[in-house]
Amino acid sequence: MNLDSLYQEVILDHYKRPQNKKLATTFDAQVHHVNPSCGDEIDLNLVIRNGVVTSITWDGVGCSISQASVSILTELLIGKSITEAYAIYDNFVALMQSKGEISGDESVLEDAIALAGVSKYPARIKCALLGWMAFKDASVQAQAKSELE
Amino acid sequence: MTLDPGVIRKDFPIFNRTIRDGKKLVYLDSGATSQKPNSVMDAESDFYRNHNAAAHRGAHQLAEEATEAIESARGVVASFLGGAVDEIVFTKSSTEALNLLAYSIGSAPAGNIFHLKPGDEIVVSEMEHHANLIPWQQLAKRTGAVLKWFEVTQSGRLDLSNIDGVITERTKIVALTHQSNVLGTVIPLTQIAKRARDVGAIFILDACQSVPHMPVNVKALDIDFLVFSGHKTVGPTGVGVLWGRANLLNLLPPFLFGGSMIETVTMTDATWAPAPRKFEAGVPNMAQIVGLGAALNYLSDVGMENIYQHEIALTRYTLEKLQEIDQLRIVGPTDTDSRGSAISFTLGDIHPHDLGQFLDNAGIAVRTGHHCAWPLTRKMGVPATTRASLYLYNDESDIDALVAATLGAQKYFA
Ligand SMILES: Cc1ncc(COP(=O)(O)O)c(C=O)c1O
Numbered sequence: 274m275n276l277d278s279l280y281q282e283v284i285l286d287h288y289k290r291p292q293n294k295k296l297a298t299t300f301d302a303q304v305h306h307v308n309p310s311c312g313d314e315i316d317l318n319l320v321i322r323n324g325v326v327t328s329i330t331w332d333g334v335g336c337s338i339s340q341a342s343v344s345i346l347t348e349l350l351i352g353k354s355i356t357e358a359y360a361i362y363d364n365f366v367a368l369m370q371s372k373g374e375i376s377g378d379e380s381v382l383e384d385a386i387a388l389a390g391v392s393k394y395p396a397r398i399k400c401a402l403l404g405w406m407a408f409k410d411a412s413v414q415a416q417a418k419s420e421l422e
Numbered sequence: 423m424t425l426d427p428g429v430i431r432k433d434f435p436i437f438n439r440t441i442r443d444g445k446k447l448v449y450l451d452s453g454a455t456s457q458k459p460n461s462v463m464d465a466e467s468d469f470y471r472n473h474n475a476a477a478h479r480g481a482h483q484l485a486e487e488a489t490e491a492i493e494s495a496r497g498v499v500a501s502f503l504g505g506a507v508d509e510i511v512f513t514k515s516s517t518e519a520l521n522l523l524a525y526s527i528g529s530a531p532a533g534n535i536f537h538l539k540p541g542d543e544i545v546v547s548e549m550e551h552h553a554n555l556i557p558w559q560q561l562a563k564r565t566g567a568v569l570k571w572f573e574v575t576q577s578g579r580l581d582l583s584n585i586d587g588v589i590t591e592r593t594k595i596v597a598l599t600h601q602s603n604v605l606g607t608v609i610p611l612t613q614i615a616k617r618a619r620d621v622g623a624i625f626i627l628d629a630c631q632s633v634p635h636m637p638v639n640v641k642a643l644d645i646d647f648l649v650f651s652g653h654k655t656v657g658p659t660g661v662g663v664l665w666g667r668a669n670l671l672n673l674l675p676p677f678l679f680g681g682s683m684i685e686t687v688t689m690t691d692a693t694w695a696p697a698p699r700k701f702e703a704g705v706p707n708m709a710q711i712v713g714l715g716a717a718l719n720y721l722s723d724v725g726m727e728n729i730y731q732h733e734i735a736l737t738r739y740t741l742e743k744l745q746e747i748d749q750l751r752i753v754g755p756t757d758t759d760s761r762g763s764a765i766s767f768t769l770g771d772i773h774p775h776d777l778g779q780f781l782d783n784a785g786i787a788v789r790t791g792h793h794c795a796w797p798l799t800r801k802m803g804v805p806a807t808t809r810a811s812l813y814l815y816n817d818e819s820d821i822d823a824l825v826a827a828t829l830g831a832q833k834y835f836a
């Protein structure tokens with residue numbers, strides 16, 4: 274196994290220059306997720322307007338994989354309908370759980386395809402999924418809230 | 423006699439394999455679990471092959487042999503620790519041993535010396551492994567006792583400046599780690615045990631990180647209970663030890679109920695066998711107990727003082743070499759004064775998980791994260807650390823490999 278297959282340029286770029294890493298003051302849902310095995314933490318704020326993800330902002334501490342993954346997620350999902358976002362989410366989770374056996378659909382995953390190498394390192398899959406789980410949780414809460422309103 | 427890690431390694435077959443496409447295994451994670459010598463695996467497999475039967479039950483030769491095998495292992499543990507045979511309780515791990523203590527103490531009725539009532543105090547420290555924090559924290563919640571703790575200074579020592587305020591006349595239990603699994607710090611045990619004795623508190627020592635690495639004799643220490651895990655002492659998983667003073671084990675209520683721990687049973691009541699049997703319900707982990715006996719014999723043959731001296735010398739070397747690396751910060755004492763061989767550090771902005779991955783790619787096994795001591799890493803102001811932990815089979819070449827790969831990681835993640 275080659276370390277460069279794990280640490281793609283795209284990942285290191287996002288790690289050094291994370292996108293949307295500043296919590297917005299207004300949001301529909303706010304979540305805090307941790308990875309108890311390594312102590313990584315993330316706060317994520319989400320806004321959904323008329324079924325479209327309009328804002329994902331976050332803050333957190335963690336390794337390059339977890340930080341890059343959430344940064345990529347924000348670029349990928351902002352502007353998508355919640356249905357599209359869930360399709361991308363499912364695609365990404367399947368890729369992570371594939372043990373390296375599928376290479377992923379780049380037309381759906383775009384930059385997130387760079388995280389494909391993570392699936393060969395079982396200990397790192399949770400790192401890559403931290404932000405995605407936080408997004409899913411926040412989206413469920415945000416939609417539940419809008420149904421109440 | 424001195425210890426030659428090259429000779430020792432020949433007894434540990436895992437060092438014959440390679441890691442990540444042909445790289446030499448550099449195993450620096452013995453703080454999590456140690457590797458096993460052939461003699462331990464042979465003892466375990468010999469038990470299954472030749473003597474397997476339920477110990478303490480059955481009227482046949484195999485049952486006799488199985489009983490003899492685990493009772494002689496109990497004798498080995500007793501002489502290794504300097505305790506009496508009846509003071510050795512086998513558990514499945516030190517985690518279980520600490521929970522045994524917490525639950526048994528929690529069930530002690532009024533009038534029993536272990537009984538806890540609201541306002542009584544339990545003392546731990548900020549450097550406890552979760553296994554020696556959460557059982558006490560939860561016991562305090564269940565009983566209304568108050569959990570207090572020694573703080574840790576930025577240099578990684580217990581802050582004893584207010585020892586008389588932390589351990590008071592209300593203190594019933596003091597439960598502390600002998601050596602921190604994160605910082606490597608060895609605590610000033612004599613001073614704290616004396617204070618505990620003066621106020622009449624029970625002293626419990628988590629010796630998970632000391633018993634494998636230095637001579638520990640319970641007679642020489644003014645303590646009441648001690649726990650350690652077999653798998654960190656070159657022994658098998660699935661076996662731990664609780665040592666307790668005989669008079670205290672007799673007064674302590676049992677924790678797990680079932681077969682083998684009773685004296686008499688009716689449909690409505692039961693009485694208990696004497697210690698240690700009272701604490702060993704069910705068929706024990708026999709093969710693992712036998713393996714632990716072989717492990718402690720192995721360590722005794724090498725000599726615990728030799729192991730200790732070897733680790734101290736190697737720790738000194740490691741601390742010196744690591745501190746030559748730019749931006750590397752040791753989290754814990756930076757010299758070998760009252761310190762063992764668990765060495766945690768951070769490296770600039772490089773996250774430990776990324777460093778660990780890079781080291782792994784070079785065949786080097788370390789641990790990263792909060793090492794089951796989350797309040798401690800928080801206190802030390804770091805989200806996580808990288809930990810190298812040493813043992814009798816490590817030598818300077820392992821440390822040189824660690825240093826070289828750490829420098830490589832700095833370039834890679836720059
Ligand atoms: C100081 C300390 N206490 C307790 C434990 C728990 O040991 P086990 O997981 O074997 O029960 C450990 C193991 O990491 C430890 O280092």
